[in-house]
Every structure is written in structure tokens, then in C-alpha cells.
Amino acid sequence: MSHAVHSPARPDVSSLTPALEVRGLGKSFHIGGLFSSQAVRALHRVDLTIGRGEIVALVGESGSGKSTLARCVARLEKPSEGAILVDGVEVLKRDRFQASREFRSQLQMVFQDPFGSLNPAHRIEHFLRRSLTIHGKGGTRQRGSEEQTRRRLEELMTTVGLQADMLDSYPHELSGGQRQRVAIARALAVEPNVILADEPTSMLDVSVRIGVLNLMRKLRDEQGISMLYITHDLASARYLADRTAVMFAGEIVEEGESLDLLANPAHPYTQLLVSAVPDPARAGSYDPIHRAQLRQAVMASASCAFENDPKQRCSSEEPVRHQVGDPLNRHWVRCHLYRPRAGAGGHALATEPEPGD
Numbered sequence: 001m002s003h004a005v006h007s008p009a010r011p012d013v014s015s016l017t018p019a020l021e022v023r024g025l026g027k028s029f030h031i032g033g034l035f036s037s038q039a040v041r042a043l044h045r046v047d048l049t050i051g052r053g054e055i056v057a058l059v060g061e062s063g064s065g066k067s068t069l070a071r072c073v074a075r076l077e078k079p080s081e082g083a084i085l086v087d088g089v090e091v092l093k094r095d096r097f098q099a100s101r102e103f104r105s106q107l108q109m110v111f112q113d114p115f116g117s118l119n120p121a122h123r124i125e126h127f128l129r130r131s132l133t134i135h136g137k138g139g140t141r142q143r144g145s146e147e148q149t150r151r152r153l154e155e156l157m158t159t160v161g162l163q164a165d166m167l168d169s170y171p172h173e174l175s176g177g178q179r180q181r182v183a184i185a186r187a188l189a190v191e192p193n194v195i196l197a198d199e200p201t202s203m204l205d206v207s208v209r210i211g212v213l214n215l216m217r218k219l220r221d222e223q224g225i226s227m228l229y230i231t232h233d234l235a236s237a238r239y240l241a242d243r244t245a246v247m248f249a250g251e252i253v254e255e256g257e258s259l260d261l262l263a264n265p266a267h268p269y270t271q272l273l274v275s276a277v278p279d280p281a282r283a284g285s286y287d288p289i290h291r292a293q294l295r296q297a298v299m300a301s302a303s304c305a306f307e308n309d310p311k312q313r314c315s316s317e318e319p320v321r322h323q324v325g326d327p328l329n330r331h332w333v334r335c336h337l338y339r340p341r342a343g344a345g346g347h348a349l350a351t352e353p354e355p356g357d
């Protein structure tokens, strides 16, 4: 795989109002039945910004909170606290119905399962036409003749790399990769500024994954669409995303330019994830047994499994952000163990306690 390529024509995203901004987002789920006071904290003080025409990958293991974040942003879940700004407008303060109408024309979600999201009784044309007429820009009913609508539907199919005559097919006549392209076309019909893609390739054959990733990249480069790309797969994050954010136990613990972050992971959890990716350049470095032990320690720990400190500072004191290396890489980490390495902007995990500890 090659690395994320930035088109020279793309704007400097840092100078514009972000397409999506999440501030201090928290979400707890009540569990254990009616009389239980137990709750699971799925998200905690999550801050995330996606610039215009930028793809940000959200990576982390199962249960880390990635889908909950996407579902809160898509307003499929109600966050317990925090703010969500789409194009600079705070959406949680808006009337729910109004916000959801506006929302769907600005922000679309593409789900993991290309099989479950299309009703088998309808032809492909039905799904795209519905998005176009109900949610498309220009009001509840898209203006224009039937001929124009059909042309637009064909154009959408071509944009996602499908033949126009597949509009007349049923979902079962398409492959998984083709169905996921239809799901993307359906999102595009609305002309959104932001797409939230939750594991869009994880149920696809390896051979067709790259095509879907390339399509997402094309939509960013040619249409300036911003994306939150949720994945377990670090290699695809490096391939596709401008920046990558790492989620651990409901918090974003590290974030930076994808290439820099994945080459120089600063948080022990990110290092754990990176160590699980077989890499020919690190021959012999992947030890599945060691990785399984580390993972078990992470999952079993009530506090931070990485903190080899009896005082468990993480449970009493939230770690602050530290910049990692060159500020241009916008790479930061939140970990009590982090110590900047003296000199060339590198980093290291502390092996000795901080002064005063």
C-alpha cells in the first residue's frame, strides 16, 4: 500500500471552519436492568476536529467506543455531555426534527454491513432516488424532470465506479463491494459535506477493499468531502487518512498525521496496536504471544493497564496533552508515562519516575 496522498489543489484545511468538531463529548449507557444504577462509560471528554476535505481515521480495538462516537455525531445516540459542531453550527442545541433534516443533507453515515443496509425487495434505483428526492439539496422534493433525475442517478453510479445499468438490479445481484459502492452512492445523493464511514470495508473481500478505499480518497480529492473513517485496520488508516486518532477505553489518547503517528507511536496502547500489524520492515518484531499478554492486561485492568505505578495516577489525575515531535505533524499524546526525548523531536516512554513522584 502507498501512503495518503494530498492533492496540491486541496485547500489548507487548518485555516477554515472545520467541517466537523466534537468538543468534550461524553456518553454513558445505563446497564443491568430497570433497578440497576450501573453504567458503562463509552465516551469520555472526546475532542475531535475534521477539516474540510480531510479524512480522519478513528482506530482502536473492539469496545473502545468508536461506533458510539459516530452514532452520537450522527444523532442516533444522545450524548451525555459535550458539543457537536457541523460547519461551525452547534447541532445539539437545535430542535431535533429540524436538526435531523438539516443534518442528513450535511452528514451521512455509511455502515459496515453492505448486505443488511439495502432492502432486497427494491432495485438499486429505488435507494438512490429516495435519497435524492427526500434528503437531497433543494428541498423535500428535488426539482427537475424525470429525465434529469435519471441522469443524476446514472451519474452517481458512475462516480462510485458502477455501471449505470445496475440501477435496475436487485441487491442480491451485486457483490459485497458493489453493494458498499451503492451505499456510498446513496450517501452522495444527498451531497453531504461529511461522511461517517463505520468499518466500511471490514466485511468485504481483501481484493475489493482497496477499490472502496480508493473511491473514498477520490471523493475527498475531487469533491472535498470530509470523512471520519472508523477502522480496526491500521494499514488502511495509513493508506487513506490524513490524520489518525487512537481511541482507548472511550478516550482519544493520541492523534496526529497518520504517517507520523503510525511510524512514531507515543502512547503504549498505540504501540500495542502498531505491534500487531505484521511489517516486513520490522522482521521478527511481531510476537503474537507477547501481544496477547499485553492485550489481556489492558482488558483486565480497572485503571490504566500500562501504568506500572502503584499510585495509578490515571485514576486520580487526567493526563494532559503533550506535543510529540515536530508541531507540523499535529501529533499529540495524552499519557502520564510520556517523556519528550531530548534533541531531535523524538519521544520515549519514561522508564523512570518523574521528579517529585
Ligand SMILES: Nc1ncnc2c1ncn2[C@@H]1O[C@H](COP(=O)(O)OP(=O)(O)OP(=O)(O)O)[C@@H](O)[C@H]1O
Pocket (backbone or CB within 6 Å): 029, 030, 031, 040, 041, 042, 060, 061, 062, 063, 064, 065, 066, 067, 068, 069
Ligand atoms: N446500547 C448500548 N448499551 C450498553 N452498552 C453499550 C451500548 N452500545 C455500546 N455500549 C458499550 O459501549 C462501549 C463502546 O462500544 P462501541 O460499540 O462504541 O465500541 P467500538 O469501538 O465501536 O467496538 P466495535 O469495533 O466492536 O464496534 C462498549 O463497552 C459497549 O459494550
